[in-house]
Amino acid sequence: MAFEGFMKGNEAAAEAAVRAGCRCYFFYPLTPQSEIGEYLVTRMPEVGGVVLQAESEVAAINMVFGAAATGKRTMTSSSGCGISLMSEGLSYIAAAEVPVVIVDVMRGGPGLGSLLPTQADYYQVVKGGGHGGYRMPVFGSADVQELADNVFEAFDVAEKYRTPVAVLIDPITGQMMEAVEFPAPVPPKAPPAWALTGCAGRKKNVIRTGYGPNLPPHTEALYQKYGRMKDELQRWEEHETADADIILVGFGIVGRILKTVTAEARARGLKVGLIRPITMWPFPERGFAAASGKDVDFLTVEMNDGQMYEDVIVAVGDRRKVHFLRSYGALVPKTDEILAKIEELAGRKRS
Amino acid sequence: MRALFKYPDSLVRISSPFCPGCGHGIIHRLVAQAIDDLKIREKTVGVVGVGCSSQSWNLFNFDFLAVPHGRPGAAATGVKRSLPDHLVFTYQGDGDAYAIGIAELMHAAIRGENFTVIVVNNTMFAMTGGQMAPTTLAGQVTSTSPSGRDPRATGTPVHFPELIANIPGVAYSARVAVDSVPNIRKAGQAIAKAFRKQNDKAGFSLVEVLAPCPTGLNLKPAEAMAWVAEHLEAEFPLGEFADR
Numbered sequence: 012m013a014f015e016g017f018m019k020g021n022e023a024a025a026e027a028a029v030r031a032g033c034r035c036y037f038f039y040p041l042t043p044q045s046e047i048g049e050y051l052v053t054r055m056p057e058v059g060g061v062v063l064q065a066e067s068e069v070a071a072i073n074m075v076f077g078a079a080a081t082g083k084r085t086m087t088s089s090s091g092c093g094i095s096l097m098s099e100g101l102s103y104i105a106a107a108e109v110p111v112v113i114v115d116v117m118r119g120g121p122g123l124g125s126l127l128p129t130q131a132d133y134y135q136v137v138k139g140g141g142h143g144g145y146r147m148p149v150f151g152s153a154d155v156q157e158l159a160d161n162v163f164e165a166f167d168v169a170e171k172y173r174t175p176v177a178v179l180i181d182p183i184t185g186q187m188m189e190a191v192e193f194p195a196p197v198p199p200k201a202p203p204a205w206a207l208t209g210c211a212g213r214k215k216n217v218i219r220t221g222y223g224p225n226l227p228p229h230t231e232a233l234y235q236k237y238g239r240m241k242d243e244l245q246r247w248e249e250h251e252t253a254d255a256d257i258i259l260v261g262f263g264i265v266g267r268i269l270k271t272v273t274a275e276a277r278a279r280g281l282k283v284g285l286i287r288p289i290t291m292w293p294f295p296e297r298g299f300a301a302a303s304g305k306d307v308d309f310l311t312v313e314m315n316d317g318q319m320y321e322d323v324i325v326a327v328g329d330r331r332k333v334h335f336l337r338s339y340g341a342l343v344p345k346t347d348e349i350l351a352k353i354e355e356l357a358g359r360k361r362s
Numbered sequence: 363m364r365a366l367f368k369y370p371d372s373l374v375r376i377s378s379p380f381c382p383g384c385g386h387g388i389i390h391r392l393v394a395q396a397i398d399d400l401k402i403r404e405k406t407v408g409v410v411g412v413g414c415s416s417q418s419w420n421l422f423n424f425d426f427l428a429v430p431h432g433r434p435g436a437a438a439t440g441v442k443r444s445l446p447d448h449l450v451f452t453y454q455g456d457g458d459a460y461a462i463g464i465a466e467l468m469h470a471a472i473r474g475e476n477f478t479v480i481v482v483n484n485t486m487f488a489m490t491g492g493q494m495a496p497t498t499l500a501g502q503v504t505s506t507s508p509s510g511r512d513p514r515a516t517g518t519p520v521h522f523p524e525l526i527a528n529i530p531g532v533a534y535s536a537r538v539a540v541d542s543v544p545n546i547r548k549a550g551q552a553i554a555k556a557f558r559k560q561n562d563k564a565g566f567s568l569v570e571v572l573a574p575c576p577t578g579l580n581l582k583p584a585e586a587m588a589w590v591a592e593h594l595e596a597e598f599p600l601g602e603f604a605d606r
Contacts, residue, residue, distance in 0.1 A: 035440070037440065063439070066466070069433070069436070070465070070469065073429055073433040073436035073466070074436050074439050074440035075440060076427075076437050076440060077436070077439060077442075078441065078443060078444040080441065081440075099430055100433070207407045207426070207427055208425070209405040209448055210403070210423075210425050215422075215426065219419055219426070219427075219428035220428065221416065221428060
């Protein structure tokens with residue numbers, strides 16, 4: 012049965028996980044994502060699932076590794092400094108090809124930083140905070156509905172590719188209440204053949220990441236999988252790009268603000284379009300292919316010092332066409348401020 | 363005719379990766395025998411971290427998970443919470459268990475997690491070349507304590523089975539050794555007892571096994587065994603510290 016409700020983003024993420032068949036969740040309290048654990052400590056037992064508050068994020072991610080290795084849909088959630096502590100475990104999970112879902116509600120940094128809205132953890136999650144060059148799909152969300160949809164789907168993607176999948180959430184979206192509709196719950200499936208369930212009637216299963224001199228074929232297999240994910244998972248939302256002179260680029264909550272800006276700019280007679288990446292890895296390079304060959308400028312807006320900006324430059328293939336507007340001190344960029352930058356770029360193009 | 367001795371089903375028939383005279387082989391045999399005796403091999407999941415102990419995924423004949431250095435206590439928590447009726451144990455060296463992994467083991471004990479921990483204490487980080495561990499004896503020479511461990515600078519050997527003995531969630535905590543036939547028999551009994559506690563859902567169980575590392579000690583195998591009896595057992599008393 013579909014369920015409609017008015018919920019905080021963090022709670023919607025938790026409910027979506029349960030409905031996706033997640034039956035193991037391990038966490039450590041950390042603002043601004045603690046509501047996920049607070050929701051699931053009562054919700055998970057209702058469906059016979061496992062929920063446990065760990066002694067640290069280091070322990071939480073390894074509890075996740077253990078539970079997911081038994082073939083159950085497993086999730087954790089954290090924020091910047093907690094994700095730093097989880098990064099070692101994430102590297103092992105990626106190497107072991109165990110499906111898990113990580114919800115990251117960003118907070119301001121570096122260091123302890125603050126709880127102000129920010130997108131400073133793009134590098135950390137999209138480029139891999141851990142060692143060894145692993146990749147993992149990363150979904151961004153512009154609103155609470157998309158956040159819930161992303162968490163729900165993340166479990167399927169994780170299982171299909173046997174990989175960790177991250178859902179990157181702006182702190183605003185985590186705290187914001189919106190109407191959200193959930194799909195009917197998915198009952199948990201039988202554990203897959205690779206899972207550690209006891210070796211009754213079969214040879215033993217081993218999940219490991221150390222290969223000594225036999226590493227190269229394993230790395231090659233991982234890289235081939237990353238290639239497949241890059242081909243198959245790119246996703247973005249696009250508005251009014253066909254005749255645009257300037258295309259705005261932003262992820263998460265900024266992408267939502269840029270939709271308003273695009274409409275406002277069009278009302279002023281400016282030919283402005285929008286590309287909002289939904290997957291940050293793989294970066295939706297295909298979304299930039301059509302416009303890259305034309306005389307189009309791109310304006311990337313982020314609540315950081317220009318992290319996705321670099322991916323946009325690579326996607327466009329000409330850094331002279333890619334511009335950047337940052338917001339300092341973890342402040343949400345204002346539409347007026349963005350429009351002023353658009354006017355400036357449009358003026359430069361005309362002259 | 364009754365079979366008095368057979369190769370355990372819970373061990374794979376491959377040659378040992380361990381150095382001549384290493385204690386791991388004996389301990390693997392004892393763990394495998396205990397699992398065979400409980401007839402629970404097909405419902406067992408082992409967990410290793412990193413160190414010489416991490417090679418045991420290859421030697422044991424049941425499902426196995428290899429996790430980051432020091433994290434078996436957390437990973438086994440995840441496995442056991444997901445599969446509460448399976449036998450779950452970690453197999454760790456003293457560096458993995460008591461240096462980088464002491465927080466995960468301590469909290470597993472505090473929560474009374476219903477799995478078993480086997481810690482092989484050879485007083486050093488053996489795989490990386492014999493560096494000082496939290497269990498290294500005062501005055502013991504290692505590659506990172508070339509003048510002998512100085513307790514004023516680097517502390518005294520950790521006695522983990524005694525440390526956790528008063529925690530209510532700990533069902534069993536013991537220290538055994540594999541330096542003589544009587545001690546090996548007692549070690550096997552302690553491991554079997556720990557597994558039975560887990561089967562009875564009594565709580566956290568831990569068996570520390572004092573074992574020789576001839577390579578790290580730069581001794582011949584027989585000398586390393588004698589060193590365990592003379593020096594290790596003098597520092598680390600054998601016995602049961604919790605049994606509830």
